[in-house]
Amino acid sequence: MLRAGLVTSKDSITTLNVLKRLLGGQKVYTLTSDNGSEFALHKEIAKALDAQYLFADAYSSYQSGSNEHGNGMIRRYFPKKTDFKQVTDEELQKAIYKINHLPRKIHKGKTAQEVYYSTNKRLIKSRHRKQFIFAFRT
Numbered sequence: 001m002l003r004a005g006l007v008t009s010k011d012s013i014t015t016l017n018v019l020k021r022l023l024g025g026q027k028v029y030t031l032t033s034d035n036g037s038e039f040a041l042h043k044e045i046a047k048a049l050d051a052q053y054l055f056a057d058a059y060s061s062y063q064s065g066s067n068e069h070g071n072g073m074i075r076r077y078f079p080k081k082t083d084f085k086q087v088t089d090e091e092l093q094k095a096i097y098k099i100n101h102l103p104r105k106i107h108k109g110k111t112a113q114e115v116y117y118s119t120n121k122r123l124i125k126s127r128h129r130k131q132f133i134f135a136f137r138t
Helices: 011-025 042-049 061-075 089-100 112-116 127-133
Strands: 030-033 051-055
Touching: 011 042, 030 042, 030 061, 042 051, 061 089, 089 112
Parallel strands: 030 051
Antiparallel strands: none
16 A cells, blocks of 8 residues: 655654654555665654554665655656656645555456455456456656
């Protein structure tokens, strides 16, 4: 399940507040980040979310594969060199909604939304699902 939010600056207090807003009230087991200064308050983040906090080694993107995959999916809607100062939170959340409602092979055709909330609201028969997937592409 992908969650994302815009930050107005790369300071650690802003990062803490955005993570609390996005993940507060959810059961979070672990968080993985790089060693950027925006995660300087990692102990406070871990305490606020009651989660274990892990750090990926430098130049080891394979240690946070889910993060990298999520970034790649977001890049479908916001290519590299996108100025995120021009992107509204509404535009970002629309893209996240589409990503979370996209059937995935890893989930045997279920969406991340269905897996996360343990639902199966299949409205489209599997033989027509391919057409549904392309409706989300930009």
